[in-house]
Amino acid sequence: MDKNLEKQIDEILTRGVTEVIDKENLKKRLLAGEKLRVKLGIDPTSSNIHLGRAVTLLKLRDLQQLGHQIVFIIGDFTAQIGDTSDKESERPMLSKETVESNLRTYLQQAGKILDMNKVESHRNSEWLGKLTYSEISEQANIFSLAEFSARENIRKRLTAGKRVSLREVLYPLMQGYDSVMIKADVEIGGTDQKFNILAGREMQKHFGQKPQDIILNELIEGIDGRKMSSSWGNTVNITDDPNTMFGKVMSVGDDLIVKYFISCTRVPLDEVEKIKKEMDDEKLNPRDAKLRLAGEIVKLYHGETESRKARQYFINTFSKKEIPAEAPKFVVKGDSIKLAQLILESKNAKSLSDARRKIEQGGVSLDDEKITDVQSVVTKEKDQKVLKIGKMGFVRIKFEK
């Protein structure tokens, strides 16, 4: 047996993974060199792929590199139904147009991680839209109401007196039927998907197939420590520009460093272990570990050069508080402009009142000089000077006729 392959497989089945069902079986099949069909359900409810979702995609990449067939199920049908997994409220149904545009951006972003030429993909509207009432009834008969109401997120809402629609209950059936249609060997997803993915096993058995194995990935916390989710606005998106991405990772709590290293990077595990140990022994400053982490993550999505630049930018602007060399330009037509207006137009405030507030509160400085007069006017003597708004906003002012 190839020792190296076995090591790789072990890593696939453990790194950032919370649970594998059925582990023995899956490991055996992977070792045997079978080409497995690995399913990922994509829910085009939001177009941005964030680090949390990328955990799963990275795992798929590992599998793809071993020669397995990745199969995307695009939930264009289910997206219009709404999933309940780990949601505290009902998800809205989405229009066809939104789903389509989300999908396009999703696939483009997924291409940053996976070789999309080798990915097979299907839309579940292909088959779900054709099912008849009697077929749906047959499938619905596989499950009982008790199983559904026992799910934590459903039960919580039920006891809290929130509405749970019948429509939502159908969701796992659909996801499970997807597995049947593509004859999935393995399905991958976040821990929150456990129930839905397990439903796939039951469905497959019902239709005379071997039940799929399951890899459940760890869910990672967002920059505010809560679960990373688009609806919380605490995500690091893989399309974030290098500086933003770097900064967001730097703002993550210290206790998440190791978890991020494991789930969001492919830094060798023995190195991660070393970093953890050195931090525990206080030989390594968590800040430095985080600098490395941010660098690794940015490198994954933007490449080595950009990663190095982002690191330098961060150190200069936040640690040394320098004004960045490449602040975005803002062109002013004419000879002068009101400061508040300038802040608004350069998108550093959401309204004039907001801009005024920032000035009053001492958040605005021009050419290293704090300005607190709300009525200030910027004249063209300040051409090419840099305006700083808050901690992150920089604008180089350019006057033009």
Added chain:
RNA sequence: GGGUAGGUGGCGGAGUGGUCAAUCGCAGCUGACUGUAAAUCAGCCGACUUCGGUCUUCGGGGGUUCGAAUCCCUCCCUGCCCA
């Protein structure tokens, strides 16, 4: 079908005729501090303003009143209980 409770700012949730642009918590913003865009602390947190004020908001529409988120009518939506 019967009963009942509701719909308030990004979210949660007070307020039940004037002192309400509306308590409070979360999110957000600014500052101080810090290795950090973390934590903590302080302030801010509808829009516009010549900083005196002005305008638009409490599910939609209509009404009563000097005056309504608060009272009445009507429409729409939702929860819960019973069938």
